[in-house]
Amino acid sequence: MSRFAAATAVVARGDGSFDAEISPEWAIGDRPNGGYLVAIMARAAVEAVTAAGAPHPHPLAAAATYLAAPPPGPALLLVDVLRTGRTASQARVALMQEGRARVEAQFTLGRLGEAAPRWSGIPLVELPPAGDCVRLPADPPGRFQVPLFNELELRVDPAVMGWAAGKPEFTGEVRGWLRTTDGTEPDPFLLLLAVDATPPATFDLGSTGWVPTLTLSTYVRAAPAPGPLRFRQRAGLVADGFVDEVCEVWDSRDRLVASATQFAAVRFPD
């Protein structure tokens, strides 16, 4: 079992609920990555919908609302299957600790197809070769630890890395390459994490500190081919202490395999 599969495993209790163990390793500082939590919740949703007889093994869409950052440790997942259908099923999952919901998410599940896309309005992100990009360290000097970057190798285009030296470029964008460090190939569940694994695009606008996500909506559009993923996250509007950010992910065959938008709180030095 890959490190990602082990860190996102769920165990059915038989009453529609599931046990999970939130790892301290897929975290930013001591807070589990938000996309990592969605991946755990998606596994419970798929198991519940499959147990209800619907042939829907893949997450197609996820919308998560973050109520409180759950510390690493045991969690209980409560799943409500809202609808089973022919081409898609829908479920709600609550991630609970100590009797309190920490995250709630809605899932649309189905079966990802193999056909080529009919049309795309989203051009492939252009990147330098991975070897010319900057690997993000898990232990950056002067910043908090990012254990997640021991699990995922993120290499960022140096053209949008000025913020790391205190000189943001004000493009509002971060882009680069992503793969697992244990060699596990990407799958639809890893994409739920990949869309939230990048540094905030607002770092390039001079924002400081953590950018806590309030809500994250993800679409998984294809099962990714083996090989590295490309990503691009862009800030939309920064206003009133909030930002929306869009993230897109492509596989090694240059297909768009996932996209996501999130609404987060953001701080600036002044």
Next chain:
Amino acid sequence: MSRFAAATAVVARGDGSFDAEISPEWAIGDRPNGGYLVAIMARAAVEAVTAAGAPHPHPLAAAATYLAAPPPGPALLLVDVLRTGRTASQARVALMQEGRARVEAQFTLGRLGEAAPRWSGIPLVELPPAGDCVRLPADPPGRFQVPLFNELELRVDPAVMGWAAGKPEFTGEVRGWLRTTDGTEPDPFLLLLAVDATPPATFDLGSTGWVPTLTLSTYVRAAPAPGPLRFRQRAGLVADGFVDEVCEVWDSRDRLVASATQFAAVRFPD
């Protein structure tokens, strides 16, 4: 009371639930518009969060999952306040008919500010004057009725209206002007409808029939100034019978006031 306020009114039962009446007038054919349903549900969320003591009168983010199209008529709204906080609160709302949830939505509520945006990566859509745009009819020849367009005046840029004459332009975009027909000025709740009121951007790609939304995520970023709204909806990826579409809305002061993304099923003639 404006027609929109009347059509989205909710009445508290005093036990955390609310009564609403789904109007047949804010509909596409005989199916209520999905954004209209979110606006009703947002009113219940705001009332419940306000009753819980949080000063959060505005929807900031909404994520809705559509389970079954509710027919016009009475509906019961069940609200769970998930968290009350200092700058934002969160709630889940289920829209029920005959004991079944038809739509579930998560809301993040707060208070929209007055400050100018700090940064925007989303340029204003350029449009011809409203008088040079094509008003969408409520009773189009050869297509189903759209009562919604008696309530909202949508005027679409003729450059992306080829589909109406059977000649799509394959831009994957629809853009234009929007205002209420009774003169009601836009407010944050109307924006929840506006982001879903446009014809599908896939019409310009040759899609046929209704494009049923599976999930819709909306951010409201500012209280809109009086006057007409501008909108632009763009298709992202069309694959495997599904499409994602992004819609952005600006107010008469050219400020981005709302953005949304939806995941929908889509059909083509071949």
